[in-house]
Amino acid sequence: MVPTLEVQNLRVHFMLDEGVVRAVDGVTFSVRDGKTLGIVGESGSGKSVIGQSILRIVPPPGRIVEGKILLRMENEDGTKGRLDLAQLDPNSRQARSIRGRDVAMIFQEPMNSFSPLHTVGNQIIEALRLHSDVSKNEARNRAIEMLGKVGIPRPEHRIEAYPHQLSGGMRQRAMIAMALVCNPRVLIADEPTTALDVTIQAQIVELLKQLQEEFGMAILFISHNLGVVAEISHDVLVVYFGRVMEQAPVDVLFREPLHPYTRALLKSVPGIDTPVRSKLATIDGTIPEPSELIPGCPFFGRCDQCGGDSVCQDTPYVLTKVAENHSVACPLVCVAG
Amino acid sequence: MSEAQVLLEVKDLKKHFPIHRGVFKKVVGHVKAVDGVSFRLRAGETLGLVGESGCGKTTVGRMIMGAYRPTSGNVWFQPPNGQPRIDLADIRPKQMKPLRRHIQMVFQDPFASLNPRMTVRQILAEPLVVNKVAKGRELEARVRELVELVGLKLIHLNRYPHAFSGGQRQRISIARAMALYPCVIVADEPTSALDVSVQAQIVNLSLEIQDKIGVAYLFISHDLGLVRHFSKKIVLMYVGRVVEYAPAEPLFARPRHPYTEALMSNVPSTRPEMVGHKIILEGDPADPINPPSGCPFHPRCLYAEEMCATVEPPLMEVEPEHLVACHFADVLNLTGCDALGCAV
Numbered sequence: 015m016v017p018t019l020e021v022q023n024l025r026v027h028f029m030l031d032e033g034v035v036r037a038v039d040g041v042t043f044s045v046r047d048g049k050t051l052g053i054v055g056e057s058g059s060g061k062s063v064i065g066q067s068i069l070r071i072v073p074p075p076g077r078i079v080e081g082k083i084l085l086r087m088e089n090e091d092g093t094k095g096r097l098d099l100a101q102l103d104p105n106s107r108q109a110r111s112i113r114g115r116d117v118a119m120i121f122q123e124p125m126n127s128f129s130p131l132h133t134v135g136n137q138i139i140e141a142l143r144l145h146s147d148v149s150k151n152e153a154r155n156r157a158i159e160m161l162g163k164v165g166i167p168r169p170e171h172r173i174e175a176y177p178h179q180l181s182g183g184m185r186q187r188a189m190i191a192m193a194l195v196c197n198p199r200v201l202i203a204d205e206p207t208t209a210l211d212v213t214i215q216a217q218i219v220e221l222l223k224q225l226q227e228e229f230g231m232a233i234l235f236i237s238h239n240l241g242v243v244a245e246i247s248h249d250v251l252v253v254y255f256g257r258v259m260e261q262a263p264v265d266v267l268f269r270e271p272l273h274p275y276t277r278a279l280l281k282s283v284p285g286i287d288t289p290v291r292s293k294l295a296t297i298d299g300t301i302p303e304p305s306e307l308i309p310g311c312p313f314f315g316r317c318d319q320c321g322g323d324s325v326c327q328d329t330p331y332v333l334t335k336v337a338e339n340h341s342v343a344c345p346l347v348c349v350a351g
Numbered sequence: 352m353s354e355a356q357v358l359l360e361v362k363d364l365k366k367h368f369p370i371h372r373g374v375f376k377k378v379v380g381h382v383k384a385v386d387g388v389s390f391r392l393r394a395g396e397t398l399g400l401v402g403e404s405g406c407g408k409t410t411v412g413r414m415i416m417g418a419y420r421p422t423s424g425n426v427w428f429q430p431p432n433g434q435p436r437i438d439l440a441d442i443r444p445k446q447m448k449p450l451r452r453h454i455q456m457v458f459q460d461p462f463a464s465l466n467p468r469m470t471v472r473q474i475l476a477e478p479l480v481v482n483k484v485a486k487g488r489e490l491e492a493r494v495r496e497l498v499e500l501v502g503l504k505l506i507h508l509n510r511y512p513h514a515f516s517g518g519q520r521q522r523i524s525i526a527r528a529m530a531l532y533p534c535v536i537v538a539d540e541p542t543s544a545l546d547v548s549v550q551a552q553i554v555n556l557s558l559e560i561q562d563k564i565g566v567a568y569l570f571i572s573h574d575l576g577l578v579r580h581f582s583k584k585i586v587l588m589y590v591g592r593v594v595e596y597a598p599a600e601p602l603f604a605r606p607r608h609p610y611t612e613a614l615m616s617n618v619p620s621t622r623p624e625m626v627g628h629k630i631i632l633e634g635d636p637a638d639p640i641n642p643p644s645g646c647p648f649h650p651r652c653l654y655a656e657e658m659c660a661t662v663e664p665p666l667m668e669v670e671p672e673h674l675v676a677c678h679f680a681d682v683l684n685l686t687g688c689d690a691l692g693c694a695v
Contacts, residue, residue, distance in 0.1 A: 056546040056547070056548065057546055181635045182404075182635075183635050184635070211403035211404055211573065211636065212403070212573065212575075212614060212617045212618060213403065213613060213614065213617050213632045213636070214403075214635065215617070215619070216616075216617040216619075216629055216631055216632075217631055217632070217633075219619075220629070220631050238546065238547070239619065240547070240619075240621045241618065241619025241620055241621050242619045244619065244620060244621045244622070245619050245620070268621050268622055269622070278548065279547060279548065280621060282547045282548045282550070282551035283547055283551075283576065283621065284554075284576050284577060284579070284580040285576070285621065285622075288580065290579065290580055290599070291558055291580065291581070292580075293555050293558070294551035294554055294555055294580070295551060296548060296549075296551045296552045296555060297548035297551075300516055300518075
């Protein structure tokens with residue numbers, strides 16, 4: 015089966031006065047129908063730019079300089095094929111027709127993604143009528159149905175609500191309804207629960223899982239929160255400095271992480287077996303300057319495993335397969351076996 | 352066993368913000384942001400104040416700092432020099448000024464809480480100068496001491512805040528808060544804006560400072576895992592009220608309030624094999640303008656019965672030091688964190 019979305023060696027660079035910022039620097043992954051790929055990383059890791067480049071909404075001066083973003087298409091005449099989104103003109107009619115219809119996105123702050131001047135219902139109806147040939151009435155009924163599916167009580171009334179009249183959790187639900195109303199095959203969720211309280215976060219995670227079962231879309235779940243990613247994902251990608259450090263199925267990644275960066279991240283959160291008031295594991299130093307050119311391991315210098323080993327600095331970055339579905343970009347792990 | 356001195360005793364603290372409407376700004380209602388909160392903070396210990404957004408935890412912190420005047424209730428503060436204790440809720444701003452140095456604050460957003468036009472040296476020196484604690488050579492020595500205390504270098508002193516990362520800025524905020532040898536620090540979500548690896552650094556630093564200097568923290572956070580790591584005792588708030596107030600260990604082993612149980616089960620776990628059953632609460636946290644009758648949690652509670660909608664449960668001691676505001680605290684057998692297999 016061809017994956018729903020396949021990204022190959024994606025490079026997104028920002029040409030700034032200070033130099034070239036390699037926000038995404040050779041990222042490869044794929045995701046299938048009904049599966050969720052979690053993308054975790056700290057701020058500045060490039061995880062959001064990955065999501066933006068799939069929708070072709072990378073803000074200038076960012077540019078896709080290399081790579082393929084292959085979206086599986088099922089055309090209306092029954093033919094199948096793959097469309098390379100990286101080749102599209104971001105402003106073209108085709109790109110616009112794909113956004114929202116085939117690939118949809120939800121964001122961290124739903125207040126900023128809805129227009130405050132229009133009702134939630136009208137915005138959902140607009141999205142639907144833009145992409146499919148339905149009458150106003152039909153669209154309205156679909157919108158009400160969708161609002162009901164995302165768990166908004168009394169959707170036939172709430173469809174008239176303005177975004178500010180809904181609570182944070184309800185707004186996030188409404189945004190999910192808008193994203194899914196055209197039945198996209200890929201949903202990109204960029205930190206969708208970060209602004210929410212834990213009880214609401216749990217509701218939204220549960221809702222996304224349930225909707226995925228019903229609609230079968232593939233989800234890219236971008237987050238800095240390891241716990242949320244662990245709960246929703248089937249596979250996980252750990253990104254750092256624009257590169258994939260480790261990729262594995264969720265249970266493998268959290269049970270037997272191999273990359274020192276993944277391990278350090280997991281250890282820095284106090285868990286059930288961390289003694290109270292004990293010193294938490296930290297990661298020394300900071301992320302390298304974004305415009306720095308690092309051919310070797312970008313984690314070199316902060317890593318507690320290599321101890322300044324020149325192998326790490328000199329070995330060019332490469333993501334190596336260590337087991338079925340498990341890849342690691344650490345010279346120590348890969349060379350030592 | 353002799354316990355440390357109580358530095359801060361908050362008693363039945365309330366803050367109701369009026370809602371004004373219309374041309375004449377008539378008061379049409381009140382936001383009951385804090386509606387009867389009591390707890391004690393002892394010297395050198397950490398009290399965690401936990402709750403979801405809008406539960407009033409930040410307002411409690413601000414009332415202690417004197418930024419808001421409480422509607423009613425007391426904030427008894429014991430000054431370190433052996434003077435009789437003073438009610439911060441009931442003093443004039445002029446009287447507050449000399450006391451303020453004993454209670455300092457660290458804020459959530461390190462990008463907004465440091466003046467961008469001042470160098471680190473000026474930021475750290477200001478509280479010392481304003482309070483006439485030190486000047487000249489003594490001032491410089493104290494500033495250097497502070498920089499070292501929080502793990503920054505002397506070369507950082509002449510830089511402006513924009514030159515620092517989020518974690519480093521939070522270190523500067525902590526140094527500023529420590530400048531006047533306070534005995535209480537109110538830390539309002541001090542690590543929420545930081546990445547996890549940096550968060551761990553700030554947590555370690557705060558614990559180190561506490562071990563070294565013995566300052567007491569009122570640690571306001573929504574992160575149960577962090578609060579457990581930090582705190583000796585925990586206050587859990589829901590819509591302006593305390594639902595549970597207990598030492599950390601028994602609280603996590605066996606919570607007595609259904610809200611605490613749900614909150615614990617909702618903390619995302621990084622161990623997929625340990626994901627316990629989640630208690631998904633329905634609806635949103637209650638509206639503090641118009642809180643539900645009876646127990647404010649009853650519309651979302653899994654165990655609610657008829658009386659919960661009408662009678663407000665008082666905060667009762669179910670075990671020594673373990674206070675709960677639930678009619679059925681004795682009857683319910685709730686699952687703690689350990690049994691749920693959650694992350695905290």
